[in-house]
Amino acid sequence: MVETKLDVSLDLAYRLLHPRNTVLVTCAGSNGKPNIITLAWSMPVSRDPPIVAISIAPKRYSHKLIEETKEFVINIPTISILRQTFYCGKTSGRDVDKFKESGLTPAPAKKVKVPIIRECVAHLECKLLNQFEIGDHTLFVGEVIAAYANNGIFDKVFDVAKAKLVYHMGGNKFVTLQDEIMEV
Ligand SMILES: Cc1cc2nc3c(=O)[nH]c(=O)nc-3n(C[C@H](O)[C@H](O)[C@H](O)COP(=O)(O)O)c2cc1C
Numbered sequence: 001m002v003e004t005k006l007d008v009s010l011d012l013a014y015r016l017l018h019p020r021n022t023v024l025v026t027c028a029g030s031n032g033k034p035n036i037i038t039l040a041w042s043m044p045v046s047r048d049p050p051i052v053a054i055s056i057a058p059k060r061y062s063h064k065l066i067e068e069t070k071e072f073v074i075n076i077p078t079i080s081i082l083r084q085t086f087y088c089g090k091t092s093g094r095d096v097d098k099f100k101e102s103g104l105t106p107a108p109a110k111k112v113k114v115p116i117i118r119e120c121v122a123h124l125e126c127k128l129l130n131q132f133e134i135g136d137h138t139l140f141v142g143e144v145i146a147a148y149a150n151n152g153i154f155d156k157v158f159d160v161a162k163a164k165l166v167y168h169m170g171g172n173k174f175v176t177l178q179d180e181i182m183e184v
Pocket of ligand 1: 022035036037038039040041042055056057059060061062063085086088089090091092093094137168
């Protein structure tokens with residue numbers, strides 16, 4: 001039997017690429033005050049050297065901060081901080097101190113001035129290499145200069161039974177992965 005294919009409106013086409021691993025990016029302006037932005041649009045783009053890309057709309061406060069200091073950290077949350085993850089994607093650092101209001105804890109990074117988020121389970125410290133305006137977003141491309149994960153949850157791959165990563169479906173809907181891993 002041939003499946004019927006129903007059109008998806010083009011403004012929702014991106015959601016066919018969800019659910020997406022959701023991250024909390026920390027950044028800071030030249031005044032040093034840190035901020036957190038929730039992002040579903042991040043990806044690795046080079047293995048050696050290790051380079052990643054994140055897509056941020058110019059109207060976000062974090063966009064200005066990353067342009068100022070050219071550093072950011074990608075922090076990986078789990079569902080234990082889902083509420084805080086959503087909060088950081090619904091409020092702006094222009095109006096609130098997200099560390100203070102969410103209860104997430106800043107901790108020193110290893111190689112950049114921007115803090116990491118202690119409650120996250122893994123961290124990629126990045127130096128901005130380049131940025132590209134693409135449609136209504138800016139693609140920030142960063143070299144990973146330090147990467148680390150909590151003891152016991154990552155051995156070449158995540159132990160997804162222990163690290164319940166956050167995947168964004170769209171709107172306020174999230175999913176996480178089943179414990180079982182299929183090996184091929
Ligand atoms: C789950 C989730 C994923 C998001 N993904 C992105 C994204 O990939 N790019 C983006 O520009 N904004 C994204 N947002 C929206 C920003 O996180 C949101 O506008 C935030 O309030 C901006 O904060 P800021 O003004 O402090 O930078 C997302 C929001 C949520 C809740």
